[in-house]
Amino acid sequence: MTHFVEAPHIACDIGIVHLGLGAFHRAHQAVYLARHLERSGDTAWGLCSANLRSSVGLVDGLRAAGHRYHVAEFTDSNNVTLREIGVMQETLFTGRDSTGQQGRDLEALLTRLASSKVRIVTLTVTEKGYFLSPTSGNLLVEDPMIEADIASPDAPQTAPGILVEALARRRAAGLSPFTVLSCDNMPDNGRRTRNAVVQLAAQRDSELADWISHRGAFPCSMVDRIVPAMTETDFARLGELGVDDPNAVVCEAFSQWVIEDDFPQGRPAWEAEGVEMVADVAPFETMKLRMLNGSHSLLAYLGAIDGIETVFEAVSRPEFRTLLRRYMMQEAAPTLHMPDGVDLERYADDLLARFANDSLRHRLAQIAMDGSQKLPQRWLQGAVARLQDGHEVPCTALGLAAWIRYTSGVSLDGRQHEVSDPLASRFLALHERHGDAPEALVAAFLAQEDIIPVALTAQQDVVDAVTDGYRRLITTGLAASLSTL
Template identity: 40%
Template structure:
């Protein structure tokens, strides 16, 4: 709904609740339907995407598709979401923020009380194991899947090792999921669908591989019952999700109060654009998500690769180079007179040529739409947030385009500079920025990569060492000397001349340069 005229907050603003609705601009949602979905990874993206699609689907067709959201990480922000929704009858506001300053708002109202995976692991396992649960969805980020660079289960991860030992409550998202599936197998429960909503190419197949490898690592008795249940009763369709939903700020909370006269502790800001592409392979039914605009197709992999490389890949370029140029937000970075054209060049000349686009998708038009979305100032998407966990993101975002260009005999200049920028950000931290207080970039590989860089010495040699031995890019890319030499040269230029001058030196008059 469109936001009503500005409203002056009352001295004591009541919290959002079913009893307080409707108010102008906010309708009262129906009571949450019977639970049929357990979602691992309760955060802003899920609440602005899957929950919205589910709420809209339920306006067209009934169904037991209420959602129990589970916090799977230790972050206080996610804990705050559970507690904030609990105090508001499991409600929250989705604020759709237009580039022109327009605001629309909705209250999905499809959630049941949330669970904290760390403190309530047994309750999570029980919820997954219940016969009424038909779908388990995940948005746990790349980090949550605990896989190796080759895509297999990381048996050396302490969380995985503990979950396989079974001596305590499950600690990893996969551990929670597998123990829930194990309970279903022992109780002869109905079939189940596990649906990844994370940025992983062919995420359905990847999730199935991880589940099967987890089951195979269990003791013999457990292994046999779980392997059999996975084979006979669990489907893992692939999906591609797309909507920018940045972190919530106090300004977003104030926006709800100003316009609606209610207090929402956990609103979600989001852009107007949204897309959900899925394989239609559900073992026990699903919501009518297509009634809300979801696309069911056999081309999910093409959509996912397109989005990962063009949207997410460009996002990472804007984040790392934007930080070095002093930009706190993505919209500021894309508006930069040097950086914006460089990222457009990377998208059209270095990434697009290696893509097999889905039928009916126009590549240049899609790129133009992406750049307009990035430029939305209302979102305030922080570069430091987008830049986090690059050691896990860059292999799936940049490795494919790099490999394609290098195999064709060219070095993709902007992507090479992007790798050098990532190395500078992760190994130098906030001292790499020209502008202070842009925010810390979180990456589990920071200590390891900094140690490599410090042993190497000067910036060029440090960049070489990180690319060749840091595990951030696969061997077909990291082993190409023409590429690593270019990354090293850009690393030296960033140190000697700064990000602005280095970016200005990048040749943008051809799709990519010869080595």
Template identity: 45%
Template sequence: MSSAATLPRLVRHALPALQTHLLSPQWREPRIGIVHLGIGNFHRAHQALYTEEAMLAAGGDWGICGVTLQGDVGKRDALMAQQGLYSVVERGPHGAKVTVVRALREVLAMPHDRTALFARLADPLIRIVSLTVTEKGYCRDPKTGEVALDDPAVAHDLAHPLEPRTVPGILVAALRERRDGANGEPFTVLSCDNLAHNGAALRQVVCSFAQQADPELADWIAARVAFPSTMVDRIVPATTEAERTTVADTTGYQDAAPVPCEPFRQWVIEDRFPGGRPAWDAVGAQLVVDVTPFELAKLRMLNGTHSTLAYLSMLGGFDTIDAAVSHPAMRNLIHAMMTQEIAPTLTMPASFDVLAYRDALLERYANPALKHRCAQIAMDGSQKIPPRLLATIAARIDAGQTFTRLALAVAAWMMFLQAHADDGMRYEISDPLASRLQALAASAHGEPQALMDALLSVREVFPANLTDLPEFRKALQHALQLLHEKGARGAIAASL
């Protein structure tokens, strides 16, 4: 086993020695054509990899400038010390595959590199600005879909338009420069976040922000800027020391920023790119007219069951997704949820086999090499529960159908907010509404009915048109009582 600290750093002059870990030995260093906001693990294991493959397949200047938005100079410095190189460690049941990625050419950190970022965004060579900033990064009012004017960061950006901190503030400031620039051409804005109708949602946020700042600019954005929607899928856990060790042992080089992921990946993209795009369709991405069916399948089948696994596991004492799904009763619950409650709510193209998709998801969950932590998936539940679970429940109610297992998932999130597992072990709640949600949960003093009543008052999560339905309240109350009396593992067994 190599000691990573004593090995040479991964840099571009090392590439000739890494031929077996490259997608292809052929490579022409591209100019930068994409700025990506939110240069986290998911982007680097998904869109960046597709983009390098697309350039290898069909050429083009689609090098990536990645941007951290949380002042994370550590990530910027680590990646730039490696000249943008990093490793993707694909972990499957039969071992790990290490690929060194070259598409990332520059990394900037906001607010430190604001001048450099806006110079880059003003460059006509930039034809796409893509994003993976999670739901909370959109600064979106969940009730209206428009920009959240009560967000202090949004208020700052409206008052200081040349010093934006938020995603809508940055995009509007950059689009103003593009409109007023030499050729007056915008870039395409490409959301790659797990957000329903993500392109349309981002367009509404950006246009509503611009309307507050400059109505003429808002009209120009609405008329000229494309916001295609996407559906992205790949399980990408947080990096651990195990990835650094794997890269060192496999390549003989030290990588400060490797990314673990599963072998599976999927990318469905609405094909609206007035300024052009990489040949993603040549390397496995699906370019379609309407992303919605694929988006709903992923949100409900994968994301919905992922959240279900996470909250039941946090209560029941499973640390990772593979450990949870290896528990026979849990696996049977998730299988039944997908088959009987989720799949019937979907309308898919004839070429899409929903039950085969179900089986593939269960196989992915069972991958013992990933060790995807349930605590990571459990984060930000107040933003994830509505699209992942409540929308499916609403569809079931509209169809006059039962939703016992979906109700158990929502109830598990409510119990999770008490910040302790069934055995008393405590954990942290990471959520934009954490303090408020925990206070409401604590006010119930462990009583299921009180817990339900307290949390159903949170309109950011539970719309009145759902909470007013007797069948919703009855199913949720039953699930909470079951969890209270039997614990998560007992409730899982009783729900089969």
């Protein structure tokens, strides 16, 4: 059954700017805003979305389509809601264009951010887009892109740099700072965003940094919706439904957004669209990171090194479902402290059902990207808490072993794959140096203190479990390794 929802043509003021014009943003934050506009007719919260690094074609394609596109929300392969989104008013591109020119629309973006009508900036730039240390949370001031923003603050290349320059312009114009709402999968994402922006501002002007720190708002949030990268199969499916839209997005029907309610300049009435406005996002954020995202990463590394392509393929195998349930209920759930009424066992059941949605081709390679940035939040912090309570973490240990193998760029049967990670070259060097000696290789990876907490590697049982898991994977294969759990 197909249900069509057509967007009305309503002109809006731009009140929200989004940094990171990707599929997730188009299927999540933009959908909530579109529903708000359609329900209330409130025209103060039109959307400007900017791509900072790649895909100028998407920006230009949306412009050509009047910034309208479709989202296909699949409950399963037989039931879909096809929604037209019409809340986007402007799309911008600040990365390098086809000629190599940097920042085509940078000035337009900074001008837009300095407008008095813009009161909220949302972000989906991935963990690495904040340029924060995964362990300390401090700004990576020696990163070349951050160094460039410090040297040329009026021509920023990074999301923190763009925010600092825009806030500096607002301060000079006598305007209040906009609220900055991170929607990326990081613990304490609002406070981490504040750290990045304030620390970068301090490199430029201590008074500006103090102004941002004292007057700016950086609420935390938790977002949840499975949005796979589009494939030719997805576009063909939409074509069968009568939709010819190169900017369309396919996703699951489920969607969740939990936001810390701290918006001094005002906000849309998101709660009317099902958004949970709360005083403390942390429990929900940690639950999602450790149970959903942690499970996804287990599937990504263990499945990918065995030639499995999608989440659906993996969870269709009983041994993977057993692994995920054991991980969620024995290693992740006991580390969580949830409000009354949250049933973690039901949450685990719901996650397994969502993973088994046969309408989505959520590629493991997409989930496996940037593991060095993701694993501290998804696995390792929870593992440390579990170990401190005197318990073992065998699923996490096997996952770490699979991640180490994955970073070699070679699957268990010898097929090559791309390793998309900011530290990919470092990992390759470790494999080249220690590849024939599993104990030395695992030790070298576990010694990467900017990724692996010392509290984890101080436990010899954990080191032994990861080493044994790695050796089993490369000698007996995945099925035998899973059977040991």
